[in-house]
Structure formats: structure tokens, C-alpha cells
Amino acid sequence: MRILIANDDGYLAPGLAALVRACEGLGELDIVAPEQNASGTSNSLTLNRPLSVYTAANGVRYINGTPSDCVHVALTGLLEQRPDLVVSGINQGANMGDDTLYSGTVAAAMEGFLFGIPAIAFSQIQKGWSHLDVASRVARDVIERVLRQTPARSPFLLNVNIPNRADADRLPHAITRLGRRHASEPVIRQISPRGETMYWIGAAGDAREAGEGTDFHATANGKVSVTPLQVDLTDHAAVPDWQGWLSQRGRE
Known part of the structure; x- marks a missing residue:
């Protein structure tokens, strides 16, 4: 068993160390993480400059790029296995x-x-790293259960959100769907010392679709949320409507 560990908070983040601890003893571990905090970078790959790989004193390898860069480079040339x-x-x-x-x-x-490759993303629902040791135990439990009984649909992509609670490792788990948020708050405008106008991205909007079955509902009600994700963004339900639209256009 070989496990590749990455993150987006950077290679010095306490959460990365906690996930490494969660995986210890499960197999050979490779850790490749961003040099800097790269939150909010989504699936971006760095294409306008070369990337460099460094090794920290503790053996963790880090890259001056995005989280996707880290995994992509690891899988396409850095790792031997x-x-x-x-x-x-x-x-x-x-x-x-x-x-x-x-x-x-x-x-x-x-x-x-x-x-x-099967993959799992882990997050705590609040900032500040409180009860991170407990979140590590939750991650360990999820990983062990997946390894013991791999889902029939594999590879899979799971998104796990863990409440920041001292008893998080004893909370029930819920299989959920993604909720929805309201639009983000307005940007925050500031004037730099040079008199230039600067903009900070505003805070995320509050949950607007948080009913039963969603990830928001599960975590708000003391559960660990486990959401199976997919990459296909096609609006399959709308395809027939658009086919009708195209047919109508052809008759004009």
C-alpha cells in the first residue's frame, strides 16, 4: 500500500502533519505539498513557469505551485511508484x-x-485547528474502512467534513450531497500606502440550501459529512431541452 498525501494550506500546516499521523502504519507514505498556502486555487495548474521541488528537514517534499501541481507532478514524474x-x-x-x-x-x-486513483479530501468545518488530534482519528477511521472494504465504484472521490469537536471521533457519519451557498459577500476595498485601490475577495455567503441530506445539515447536527463527488459537470437533465432547442433552430 502506497499513500500520497497533499494539502492546500502548505507543507508546514498542522493539518498536513495530522493527516500524516493518521496514515502512519498503513503503508508507504509520500508527502508532496505546496510551499505556500494555496487555498482557493481550485484545480489550477501552473503553466507559465517551471516548478521546483524542495525537500524539508523532515523529508516532506514541497513545490512552489498549487495543490493540483503537487499531485500532478508527483504522479507524472516525481514518484517512482x-x-x-x-x-x-x-x-x-x-x-x-x-x-x-x-x-x-x-x-x-x-x-x-x-x-x-481513489482519493479522499478531509476538512475541519471551522478554522483554528481546534481538536485537530481528534480529526486525525476520524480521518484514520475513514481511510481504514475504505481500505478494508473498497466501494464497488472505484476509483472514487470522497469529500469529508469533520466538526471541530472533542468527540468528533465518536460522531455518526452521514453520506451527504453538496448543499448550496448564497452569493459571496461584496469585495472589500482598501487604499494602499501608494494611493492605489486594492480589493479583497469577500467572505463566502451563508448556506441557502442546507436541508436534510446536505453536508451543511449533517455537520450542523453533529455528524461527520462524507460526500461522494464526481467530475462530470454535464447537466444531464437539461440535455433533452437543449436538443429540442437545437432542432427548433434548424427549422427556422
Whole structure:
């Protein structure tokens, strides 16, 4: 068993160390993470400059790029052996609902999935790393259960969100779907010391679709949310309508 571990908070993040601890003893571990915090970079790959790989004193390899860069480089030239599992996290803050479209944590796992490797992204729902040791035990449990009984549909991509609670390792798990958020808050405008106008991206919007069955509902009700994800963005239900639209256009 070989496990590739990545994240988006950077190679010095406490969450990465916690995920490494969660995987210890399960097989050979390869750790490849971004040099800097790369939250919100989604699935971006760096194409306008070369990437460099460095090795920290503790043996962790880090790359001056995005989370997707880290997994992509690892799988296409850095690692001598292909991993059996890719795990990402543990992220500082939730990756639920629309967040998954922006998340570097999810993107790192998704990069492994795109290469046909089972992958899991782990996040705590609040920032600050509280009860990170417990979240590590939750991650260990999920990984062990997956390894014991691999789902029939494999490779798979799972998005796991863990409440920041001292009893998180005793909470029930719920298989969920993604909720939805309201639109983000407006940008924050500031004036630089040079008199230039600068803009900070505003905070994420509140949950607007958080009913039973969603990741928002599960974590709000004291459960660990486990959401199976897919890459196919096709609106399959709308395809017949668009086929009718195209046919109508042909008769004009």
C-alpha cells in the first residue's frame, strides 16, 4: 500500500502533519505539498513557469505551485511508484457546498481521481485547528474502512467534513450531497500606502440550501459529512431541452 498525501494550506500546516499521523502504519507514505498556502486555487495548474521541488528537514517534499501541481507532478514524474490512494488535508475550514468548486484541498484529491486513483479530501468545518488530534482519528477511521472494504465504484472521490469537536471521533457519519451557498459577500476595498485601490475577495455567503441530506445539515447536527463527488459537470437533465432547442433552430 502506497499513500500520497497533499494539502492546500502548505507543507508546514498542522493539518498536513495530522493527516500524516493518521496514515502512519498503513503503508508507504509520500508527502508532496505546496510551499505556500494555496487555498482557493481550485484545480489550477501552473503553466507559465517551471516548478521546483524542495525537500524539508523532515523529508516532506514541497513545490512552489498549487495543490493540483503537487499531485500532478508527483504522479507524472516525481514518484517512482504509483500510489494506491491519494488523501488531501486536513484543511483549516469547511469545504462544503459551492466551496468544493474553489477548494484546493478537494482539487488535490480530484487530481488523483483524474488519474484513476481513489482519493479522499478531509476538512475541519471551522478554522483554528481546534481538536485537530481528534480529526486525525476520524480521518484514520475513514481511510481504514475504505481500505478494508473498497466501494464497488472505484476509483472514487470522497469529500469529508469533520466538526471541530472533542468527540468528533465518536460522531455518526452521514453520506451527504453538496448543499448550496448564497452569493459571496461584496469585495472589500482598501487604499494602499501608494494611493492605489486594492480589493479583497469577500467572505463566502451563508448556506441557502442546507436541508436534510446536505453536508451543511449533517455537520450542523453533529455528524461527520462524507460526500461522494464526481467530475462530470454535464447537466444531464437539461440535455433533452437543449436538443429540442437545437432542432427548433434548424427549422427556422
